[in-house]
Amino acid sequence: MKNKSYIGLSFIILVFGIIFIPRIINRIKNGTVVQGDRIDAVSNHRNTETGLRLIGPTPKFELTDQNNKKISNETYLGKVYVIEFFFTTCPSICPIMNKNMVDIQNNFFGNPNFGIASISINPEYDTSKILKEHANQIGVKSSNWHLLTGEKQYIFDIANKGFNLYAGENKNVNGGFEHSGLFALIDKKGNIRCRNDKFGNPILYYDGLDKKGVKAIIEDIKKLLNE
Numbered sequence: 008m009k010n011k012s013y014i015g016l017s018f019i020i021l022v023f024g025i026i027f028i029p030r031i032i033n034r035i036k037n038g039t040v041v042q043g044d045r046i047d048a049v050s051n052h053r054n055t056e057t058g059l060r061l062i063g064p065t066p067k068f069e070l071t072d073q074n075n076k077k078i079s080n081e082t083y084l085g086k087v088y089v090i091e092f093f094f095t096t097c098p099s100i101c102p103i104m105n106k107n108m109v110d111i112q113n114n115f116f117g118n119p120n121f122g123i124a125s126i127s128i129n130p131e132y133d134t135s136k137i138l139k140e141h142a143n144q145i146g147v148k149s150s151n152w153h154l155l156t157g158e159k160q161y162i163f164d165i166a167n168k169g170f171n172l173y174a175g176e177n178k179n180v181n182g183g184f185e186h187s188g189l190f191a192l193i194d195k196k197g198n199i200r201c202r203n204d205k206f207g208n209p210i211l212y213y214d215g216l217d218k219k220g221v222k223a224i225i226e227d228i229k230k231l232l233n234e
Contacts, residue, residue: 057230060209062199066169070155073138078153087231088122090191092174094129095141100188104215105145122151128174130156188216194231
């Protein structure tokens with residue numbers, strides 16, 4: 008029985024060597040030993056002109072803006088735009104995000120090829136009327152900055168499943184809702200784009216609470232506008 012086991016084990020090792028060793032040798036030669044399919048999917052989509060990564064298409068959406076108009080991801084085709092998730096009664100990070108988004112707006116004000124989508128995660132309160140008042144309060148001037156409302160679960164799915172940007176309801180936190188302070192950058196073809204970090208990895212999204220993050224996204228918007 009032992010001899011049969013040894014023969015069977017030897018056969019398995021032989022088959023493994025025939026199938027996989029040439030592949031390993033090729034990866035060593037090409038310097039891609041640590042790369043898997045998921046890493047390759049991102050790293051192989053890098054625009055050589057801008058140096059920005061192509062992460063993938065933005066999720067489809069259709070919502071209603073502060074002027075009670077239907078706005079979808081297709082509304083923004085041909086434009087570079089930024090997406091955020093927020094709510095008007097947010098007592099913590101949203102005022103900072105609002106201020107930084109106004110700065111971004113002002114950097115590109117008058118450019119018809121730039122837009123912003125601010126999606127409320129508290130749409131039951133944030134009606135078009137409330138969003139219109141909020142837009143006036145924070146200084147929305149661009150006709151391409153749409154503050155969007157809709158059905159709550161639909162919006163949560165866009166955030167959590169579409170963008171992987173956390174948004175949720177939590178009655179134990181001040182304001183009743185939780186979300187990230189990140190901004191997503193979308194190119195003219197509707198693809199999520201980003202720069203690399205200092206280690207060469209894609210950052211995916213930009214910190215909307217930090218001046219460095221805002222400075223970075225402004226720089227990269229300029230690059231995409233020139234593509």
